[in-house]
Structures are given as C-alpha cells and as structure tokens.
Amino acid sequence: MTPTAIIVIGSGLAGLTTTAHLLTHRIPVLLLERCPKPGGNSIKASSGINGAPTAFQPPGSDSVGSFYADTVASAGEVFLSATGAEKSRREGLVTTLTERSAEGVSWLSEMGVDLSRVARLGGHSVARTHRGGGKGTPGYEIVKALLGKVEGDERFKMETGRRVTRILRETDGAVNGVEYTTVDEGNETVERAYGPVVVATGGFAGDARGLLATYRPDLAGIPSTNEPREGTQPLLQAVGAAMVDMDCVQVHPTGFVDAAQAEATVKILAAEALRGEGGILVLGDGRRFVNELETREKVTGEVMRQAERLSTTATQWDTKLVLDEGAAAALESHLGFYMWKKLIEKTTVGELMAEMPALESTLREYVDVVSGREKDRFGRESFGNWTLAEVKPESVVYVGKVTPVVHFTMGGAVINERSQVLDEQGRPIPGLWAAGEITGGLHGQNRLGGSSLLECVVFGRIAGDEAVAFYRGLQGEGSTCAGHDDL
Secondary structure, eight states: OOOSSEEEEOOSHHHHHHHHHHHHTTOOEEEEESSSSSOTGGGGOOSOEEOSSOTTSOTTSOOHHHHHHHHHHHHTHHHHTOOHHHHHHHHHHHHHHHHTHHHHHHHHHHTTOOOOEEEOOTTOSSOOEEEOSSSSOHHHHHHHHHHHHHTTOTTEEEEESEEEEEEEEOTTSOEEEEEEEEEETTEEEEEEEESOEEEOOOOOTTOTTTHHHHHOGGGTTOOBSSOSOOOOHHHHHTTTBOEEOTTOEEEEEEEEOOGGGTTOSBOOBOOTHHHHTTOEEEETTSOBOSOTTSOHHHHHHHHHHHSOBOSSSSOOBOEEEEEOHHHHHHTHHHHHHHHHTTSSEEEEHHHHTTTOTTHHHHHHHHHHHHHTSSOOTTOOOOOTTOOOOSOOTTOEEEEEEEEEEEEEEOOEEEBOTTOEEEBTTSOEEEEEEEOSTTEESSSTTOOOTTHHHHHHHHHHHHHHHHHHHHHHHHTTSSOOOTTGGGO
8 A cells, every 4th residue: 555654653752853864855644652742751851962072061071082082881781792794783873862862953053943052961072962051841842842843744644532453564574554533522443544644753751560570670669751652663663673771670779759759650850951050869868879971871780779768669769969059050951840749849958957967077078079188989080050158057058859750662673774674683673763762782781871862863864864765765756765675
C-alpha cells in the first residue's frame, strides 16, 4: 500500500524534532501519542541541553574532543569493554552526538529557544549544558517552540490517546505501518496507518512492574521521576529489532522528598543544575560527603553507601540539598517552582542547627574551598554562582530533602549513526528508525546530564533526513538513501 505520510510514534522531543524536520521537507506526518497531551518526559527536563563548542560558551573553552572524552568516561566499562563491530557502532553514536551537538543547539536557537546560559553539570570537564534565562524549564521551552512550529502546518496531524500495539511489515520485511487502539466513550477500536515509521516513545524507567522488574529487579521500591507507564521496546522486538544495555538504568541522586507525600512513588526531579550552580549535598546531620559534580552514577553510589535510610515503605535515603543566595538566584525560575511546591525551604543556618548540627562547619569549610583558601577534599573544582563568603547564624540558605530516584534507561533498540533500527544480525530494518530514550548503546552505563535532550535533537533530525529519502523513494520521487538498496 502506498504510504500517505510518515508515522512518528511519540510526541516528546525526539518525536517533535523528527516531525519538524520532516515538515521542512514538505513531507506529511501522522504523529501518534498514547498520552492525552504531547510533550512526553522531555517537557519536564530541567537542567538543559549539551553542546560543544557553541556561540554561548567562552571561545576556546570547549571542544568536540573534550565532550567525546567526557561522554566515553561516563559510559564506563560497558563502552570500554566493547570490541569489533559493537565497539565501532558505539563510537559512531558518540561521535555523531558530539560532532552534531553545536548544530543542534544552534537549530533550537534559530527557532527562538533561549539557550544562552551555560552551566557545568556532573561528569563534565567544562560548562556546556545550555538553558535559558526565562521562567520555563529548558524542556518546556523547547517542546513549546517545536509544537508551535508544527501545529500550524497543514501536512501535520497529531492524534493523542493512541496506543500503538503493533508495527506492520511487508512480506519482504520492510516496515509499512502501525496498528493502534483508540478509546472513545469507553469503546476501544483498532485502526491502522500506513507508511515508514519513526519510533520515539522513550524509555522504561516508569515500567516498574514490567521491563524494569525484568532487567533490574534490584531497583524495586526506589521511587521514579517517571509516571507509571509500560515500556515500548517490545514493539520493536516483535519486528526483529535487537536490544542492548537493557540492564543499564540510571538512578539520579536527587529527587525531592515532599514532606506531605513522603511515600509518593513518583518524585519531582531536583535538577542537576542546582548542584552545577554551586549547591551541595549533605547527610541528615549536615555533613558533606561527596563531590557533587561527579557522574550521577558515582554520586548516587555515595548516597546509598553513606546516608541513612528513611523510615518509609519506599526505599529512600536521608540527604539534603543546600544552596546559598547566589546559587538560588542563578536558578530563579527553578526555585520559584520548587518553593511553590514546598520542596525547597528558604531559611537560615541558625534555624537549621538543631536538625543539622554539622551544617555550619560544613558551610565554613565549603566557603574556604570556593574562595580558594583550601582545596576541596572531595575533589570539586567548579562552584557555579555560590557567593556566600562568611557563614553566620543569620546567613540565608535554601534547603530541600532529596533521595535517589530511577530516572532514565540507557538500554533500548540498537541503532546506527543513521538512526536505523538494526536486527540481531546488525542489519537495518527497512522503513524503521528510532531516536531518543527508546534506543540503547549511546550512553553505556551512565548518561551525562544534558545529553538526553541532545540525543533527541541530534538523532531525531537524522531520523527525519533518512525517512524523507526513504519516503520519496517509495513515492517514486527519487532513489532512497545509499544503503537502503542492500537491505
């Protein structure tokens, strides 16, 4: 059957990026989203998007090579132990991500997204994570801009509340559409749409009773930043897609513990930018215990090793995030939201002494480190916008209780640097691409903060380019991309 559109599954940043790219080529798009509203988890992303080198960084401060090295170091043993074709594929993905990062930031900027503020997050050797100075979080502002770009296009159709249950294939193995369900007034109907398919449905960090329980049963009981939702990797497996790194799950060190809902299994993330701009982590009594700008994997490990467990049914630890007025001012938009939700409290050092008796001495030591009078015994070298220079009982600080949370899944469908989904033999499946957290192999055992939004943009745009060429070949408008002929 001749396709009438390219089908994009998922309306987070990867899906919207692919859609926007397809529409610039005047290709019709059917976007299917299982939730009532678009945006996915991308809309909640709070720290920013990586890029190197960009116009917003000091000249000469960063490079593609440095970004590549940081990404590989973060990926760890999973990346370093790869050999042969698997090693080449992983290297190709990281090379593509880092080499096209500045282009991705520039593309978003051209659409009116403010990304002028740059911070250094955990695991990065320099400041390269971009966000804006407005009230909205980076994820919200980016999703809003892309939705504004695509929604007025007559070639674009989005259907929400559509659950894709099957990817369709022709007898020769090429993907040619999807089957999905709709629910109207309690009545479920099954529909089909035909065309090449781009899958951008995200990870499985919210699938606690399904994929997460299968691949990481040891994480049972730890809250998540993701709404309960089944993973969609099995959709791709059903058409022969290979999976990789499915046991690589990122536990972020800082999800807020709301005192009014301490047992909540879904937490609001305490953005890594809070630490990047100078914030510190302390144990329940106020002692600092870690370099807050280590990788998420290492910081989480130290929390679990050193902090006391909270007396909750959910598996949680007693740690607190502390900021001074300088760090808080640098993240004014974030702080406004967190304080409105009563997740962060503005207080003074003196008022906290009964609860955290070691906090004052901790802050004095940290102030000496920030000023350069002392070297940090935990190895931290970047302090963001911390300005507190003299610790007194009346010194203003901002404090929130935080705990590790299941946040992101590094495993998923095997793709190459052209966003093509590969089968178990390493061959591209014709007519099928994937981008974003649904894919695996890029981040290894730990993702750098800021690279989630980036991979959505980089590989979403690539998937769009590849799908355009394939679609035009089906329409008889020209040959498909080099490589499709051998599929």
